[in-house]
Amino acid sequence: MASNDYYRTLGVPRNAGPDEIKTAYRKLAMKYHPDRNQGNKEAESTFKEINEAYEVLSTPEKRQVYDQYGAEGLKAGAGGRGGFGGFQGADLGDMFGDLFENLFTQGQGGGGRGRPRSRRGADLKYEAEITLEEAFSGVKVPVNFDRTELCEECDGTGARGRTGIKKCPTCHGAGRVQYSQGFFAFSQACPDCGGQGEVISSPCKACNGAGRQKKRATINVKIPAGVEEGSVLRVSGGGDAGLKGGDSGDLYIQVGLKHHPHFERQGRDLVYDAQVQVWQAALGGETDVPVIEGGRVKIRIPAGTQHGKVFRVHDQGMPSPGGKGRGDLLVKVKLEVPHDLSPRQRELFEELAKLAGHEAPSQDGDKDKGFFKKILG
Numbered sequence: 467m468a469s470n471d472y473y474r475t476l477g478v479p480r481n482a483g484p485d486e487i488k489t490a491y492r493k494l495a496m497k498y499h500p501d502r503n504q505g506n507k508e509a510e511s512t513f514k515e516i517n518e519a520y521e522v523l524s525t526p527e528k529r530q531v532y533d534q535y536g537a538e539g540l541k542a543g544a545g546g547r548g549g550f551g552g553f554q555g556a557d558l559g560d561m562f563g564d565l566f567e568n569l570f571t572q573g574q575g576g577g578g579r580g581r582p583r584s585r586r587g588a589d590l591k592y593e594a595e596i597t598l599e600e601a602f603s604g605v606k607v608p609v610n611f612d613r614t615e616l617c618e619e620c621d622g623t624g625a626r627g628r629t630g631i632k633k634c635p636t637c638h639g640a641g642r643v644q645y646s647q648g649f650f651a652f653s654q655a656c657p658d659c660g661g662q663g664e665v666i667s668s669p670c671k672a673c674n675g676a677g678r679q680k681k682r683a684t685i686n687v688k689i690p691a692g693v694e695e696g697s698v699l700r701v702s703g704g705g706d707a708g709l710k711g712g713d714s715g716d717l718y719i720q721v722g723l724k725h726h727p728h729f730e731r732q733g734r735d736l737v738y739d740a741q742v743q744v745w746q747a748a749l750g751g752e753t754d755v756p757v758i759e760g761g762r763v764k765i766r767i768p769a770g771t772q773h774g775k776v777f778r779v780h781d782q783g784m785p786s787p788g789g790k791g792r793g794d795l796l797v798k799v800k801l802e803v804p805h806d807l808s809p810r811q812r813e814l815f816e817e818l819a820k821l822a823g824h825e826a827p828s829q830d831g832d833k834d835k836g837f838f839k840k841i842l843g
């Protein structure tokens with residue numbers, strides 16, 4: 467053992483918390499794992515050192531002894547098992563296997579104590595696409611998705627009936643094994659049953675002992691009024707079932723908005739393009755525009771309204787996600803130039819043109835040519 471300074475081995479300060487220690491350990495363990503460093507003796511011994519350091523620093527009792535008495539304190543006393551599970555000896559493989567299983571499958575918490583080998587289920591992410599109207603009023607949408615659920619056959623135990631489970635022979639059902647170290651007695655989770663006190667002797671046929679199965683699930687997700695495009699809603703516990711009593715993961719629903727034929731959303735405001743006839747814009751008048759709740763409202767177009775002018779209709783936009791207040795409806799004027807004029811309309815436009823000092827082109831083909839010549843040349 468090159469270094470007996472476990473903190474230095476893991477590169478953490480002496481007051482590091484459990485999470486910091488675990489993170490540092492994971493990083494190093496990944497880097498020096500034998501699978502990644504085949505045939506590299508130095509990596510192998512480093513790997514053993516960081517495991518030794520982690521084993522001590524992640525176990526509060528051992529860490530306390532180590533902090534007080536140093537590594538010698540841990541090794542002192544009661545020969546017998548010679549140190550904790552015998553770092554130096556033939557048990558290495560077993561101990562690392564156990565540690566690794568805990569660390570890399572457990573996902574969260576624990577650190578090898580309490581409920582080893584229980585694992586939180588995975589979080590899942592799905593999308594729900596709704597209409598603007600649904601986003602306006604809020605909606606409950608069914609979301610269909612695949613997730614891993616507890617096996618109904620064995621209720622998640624993974625065993626065939628109660629007889630498929632037997633008491634763990636290593637810890638005799640206690641779930642923990644004891645070590646004596648002179649004055650100190652320590653217990654740690656039983657490596658053979660992962661602290662469950664039971665092992666499966668006959669696996670459940672439906673899930674092959676996994677305790678979980680893929681299922682198609684439907685959850686009605688309540689999407690609040692005013693939801694923004696891309697918002698993510700969390701359904702706590704809606705994800706994959708946990709393993710060995712672990713909590714279920716969460717379900718995340720990302721909200722997408724379908725394209726709307728009339729309105730474009732700008733935050734809490736809605737934008738509507740209103741077609742306005744040239745004479746309406748010139749003379750002024752009224753027009754009506756649709757609103758998101760259904761129906762239409764009248765707006766006044768003042769005389770001389772220009773193309774692109776925006777009128778604001780207060781409180782006809784989207785609600786705030788918090789439930790207070792509403793955005794506005796922005797009505798944007800799109801001037802429409804009439805085509806397919808009737809003879810009478812044409813006459814009137816020609817008159818307008820004359821009044822403005824423009825000579826109107828005739829509808830006659832020859833004169834049209836003349837008109838273009840005049841413009842171009």
Ligand SMILES: [Zn+2]
Pocket residue numbers: 617618619620621622623624625670671672673674675676677678
């Ligand atoms: Zn089962």
Ligand SMILES: [Zn+2]
Pocket residue numbers: 634635636637638639640641642656657658659660661662663664
């Ligand atoms: Zn056991």
